[in-house]
Amino acid sequence: TLDAIRKVAPNDPQIVILASQIPSQAAPASRPAPPAKKAAAAPKPAPKPAAKPAPKPASRPKASKPTPQQQAAELHKKGLTYYRKGYLRNAQRALEQATQLDPKNDEIWVDLGRVLVELGEDRQAMNVFLSAGRLNPKNPRVWNNLGSLYMYQGDMERARKAFQTFLDLVPKDSQEAREIRRVLDNL
Numbered sequence: 001t002l003d004a005i006r007k008v009a010p011n012d013p014q015i016v017i018l019a020s021q022i023p024s025q026a027a028p029a030s031r032p033a034p035p036a037k038k039a040a041a042a043p044k045p046a047p048k049p050a051a052k053p054a055p056k057p058a059s060r061p062k063a064s065k066p067t068p069q070q071q072a073a074e075l076h077k078k079g080l081t082y083y084r085k086g087y088l089r090n091a092q093r094a095l096e097q098a099t100q101l102d103p104k105n106d107e108i109w110v111d112l113g114r115v116l117v118e119l120g121e122d123r124q125a126m127n128v129f130l131s132a133g134r135l136n137p138k139n140p141r142v143w144n145n146l147g148s149l150y151m152y153q154g155d156m157e158r159a160r161k162a163f164q165t166f167l168d169l170v171p172k173d174s175q176e177a178r179e180i181r182r183v184l185d186n187l
Contacts, residue, residue, distance in 0.1 A: 072102030076111065083115055091115045106136035113145055122149060140169040144180065156187050 066074075079094035095112040102108060109132035116125035126149055133142040147162035163180050170177050 068101040069105075072098040072105060072108065075101065076105075076108050079108075079115070080111060083111070083118075088115055088119050092119065104135055106132040106139050106142065109135065110139065110141045110145060117145070117149065122153065125149060138169055140166050140176075143169065144176070147180070147183075151183070151187070160184060160187055 075094045075098035079091045079098060082088070082091035082094060092112070092115050095108060095115060098108045099105070099112060109128055113125045113128035113132065116122075116128060126146075129142055129146045129149065132139060133146065136142070143162045143166035147159045147166060150156075150159035150162055163184055166180055167177055167184075
């Protein structure tokens, strides 16, 4: 030990320097020797990583802008709701906007024509039904409404033609066909 070395060479300069660099470890004689090292000491737990910021919630994909046809469908639905509730001017405005967004949709035109008839705007309704007929000449609703409008105006020949076109487009045994045949019998 260091004390033993100091006793052998107390004035040796190298030993004095060495002794000054080594800390003194005087162990009491009554103390037992330190236990032998354990074969494998339990590893220290790894330090916890720095807290990561919480992940941002997945953002919703941006809704794509609806197409004009989708916007027209919504306005069409809105217009029909107004019509059923009796808000005819609101229905007219919604359906007119829908026809501007989807001008080739004959069903919107037919519903607009029906609203115009309810408002007493027969001339405008006639033009709307004719436009719908040009878009889709096989739409039976066009011909049923035109027939009714012609009949109301007293133009029985045109009413017959329109109703006959309607009958050519619907099943012969349908309730609508039976009703229109009764109307034709009375013209």
